[in-house]
Amino acid sequence: MFWLNIVSNFLKILRAGQTPVQIAGGFALGSIAGFSPHLSLQIIAVWIVILILNVNLSAAFLSFTLFGIVAFLVDPLFHLFGYYLLVDVPGIQSFWTSLYNAPLAPMTRFYNTVVLGSFVCAFLFSPIVYFGMKRFVVVYRATLGARVEQLRVYQIVSKSKIIRMYQRMRDLGE
């Protein structure tokens, strides 16, 4: 039900409320956290940034979940990419070596192929995710939202007994 609540909030926010920048920011940061397989030092830092910046938390959680699933599917590619960066790119070997000898840096586990591969990919994709999401929110609010709400599937789902029961229970709790 926690995730249902997240989805419900996200849909509400898509319609109105927070700005597209806030929603896209949360979504992009959540994607960075979602791509990572472990809770390492840099991911804790990302979560702190999410909490400090005034970005949408529902978007961050939703993005974290969605990109977590994507990360599981493309994990072998992260491994290959991370291995390539750590082993096959000679120009940055000295950088990795100095990072390996620096305090705290080893605790990020950057020397792990999947950790590095996923983090670099997430970092590279985050502007695309950010701008894509921002554009999507604008379009959704202008035209797409009305069309989606008229869809039969949306009406069936939003009027279903389960959703109404959940909403009543949620309201009782408040």
Added chain:
Amino acid sequence: MRKKFIFIVLVPLVVLGAVTYFYLDSWVESGLETAGESLVGAKVEIDDLRLGLFPLRVQFERLQVANPNDRWKNLFETGRVTFAVDANQLLRNKIIIDTVEVRNVILGTKRTTDGSLPQRPDQKDAPPSFAMQLAKQVESEVRSVPIFDLEKLRKDLNLDSLLRIQNLLTIQHLDSMKHQALALSGQWKSTLADYESTRQRVMNIESNLRTIHVNELKTLDAITAAVNNVNTSYNTLREINETLTTRKNAITNDITRLTGSIGHIDDVVRADIERVKSLARLPELRLGGVTDLLFAQQLYAEAQTYLGYVDLVKRTVRKYTPKPDFERPKRFEGQDIHFPVDRAYPRLWIKTAHLSGGTDAARDPNYISVSGDISDITNNQSLTGKPISALIRGTKGNRMRLEIGASLDRRGNHPLDQYRATISGIPMGEMKIGRASFLPSRITQSDLAINAAVTVPGRTFDAQTTVSFREVRLVFEQSPRNTVERLARDVLDRVRNFDTHLRAWNTEGRMKIHFSTDLDNELYEQTKRVLGEELNRIQNEIRSKVNQKIAEKRQEVERVFEEKKQEALARIREYENLLGERLALVETKKRELEKHIEEEKAKGIDAAKKKLEDAMKGLIRKQ
């Protein structure tokens, strides 16, 4: 920036910090316990761990490490343990500890809870440990030690069943000899049948020779014909004689060969006697046999226990192996790529662990209190460049003293573990010796001293232990049931001090053990003196019964062989005589003919001389 930053970020952070602060101790405690359990393979329990952050130090009040081979005992337990962690290296994910202070170290304490862990799958497939190999070897050695109960031996000895035909190779050998003798006899008969055909030729030659009457030969032609006749007869007889000699040699060779085989029967009989003795399970009087019966099983069991500890250390301290170039890890695990480090530190390095046995007041006289130093405990000796070394001294109740030195080297291609231990003044409460079947008894009081040296290079090992028993008091659980028990008891009754030496080694893939004591000579001499005669008597009985069983068959074979041999030799002799006589006849005829020729020659000359004289006389008268 979020407007409600304090509530959304700071408060959770403070709460997180508080929770961490209050629970960090138990998390670290639980982490250390889990890491220890994965190393040892048994429960590791830490009590009251406290973590100090500035400076970073850890202290706990008690550590119990359960014995994986005995779940109701600890390998050791400690009092307060204190150590400081190098914070700078901790930020680099390395645990570097200069000194660990360990107080009140006690070995082998009893546990109130089960110390075992569920068995790991890799343990099930692990190669057999030294302790297991030793147990297997001991089992077979112990089984092979014969019980010296001559009365029982005599009672159980059923010679008739042991002397079954299939157990005696001599009978089969004799049967084969008889068949050979009969077969050769058949061959000789066919050879001698050929002689019969030549006999007629010899008789013809004889009658032909007898027709020659030398004195009646008057003409030159008659003499020449007789000489030719004798020469032809002589050549024919020589030819027959040569053939006879060749065949006689063949038969003589057969006889010599068969005679040799019959002489070899004695060897086969001796082998049969040894076989029957072995089937009768007659004990060999050998040095150490009796002491094996008395002490070996108990001391092997002790050695097995201590080898279990050697195995445990060998399993626990592993050689650091870097990961291969490329792996296919499980999802979300990835592969760690390691880079050169400015100053290489291993993941874990405890430079010195200082153990103190505590104060006398705190010591429990029932357990061993230990003090000493263990140096360079690490997961990667290639980086520290030093083996793990330990020098530990221990005492128990102010009487027992122990000193253990160890070096666990994982720097080379093959791991090398070396141990030496000296333990003295071990008060031995009670130790069972002997067996239910041989002199069951107990040592009720004794002081033990142990000197041991163990070397474990790779998968091989060599352990030498001397156990010295001093001021021994023995209680025999029952009266001697046989002679050897009585003898062993007589010797042991007089003994107060003795040493035992046990060596177990595995250098060529197979476990070998050797056990001896300084009682060996005395027990051996006593046993030999009394049992030697009795054993000899049984052995003679077996020898005589085997000989008796074989004698009839042997006589039959020897009789058949002798008959056939004599028969063949008699025939040969007969032919030799026959030929000899005829050859002599030919010689006689030859001599007569030569004499006759000489006479005839002389007559011819005289007649010519007379004719010439007469002619000369007539000529003179005419003149």
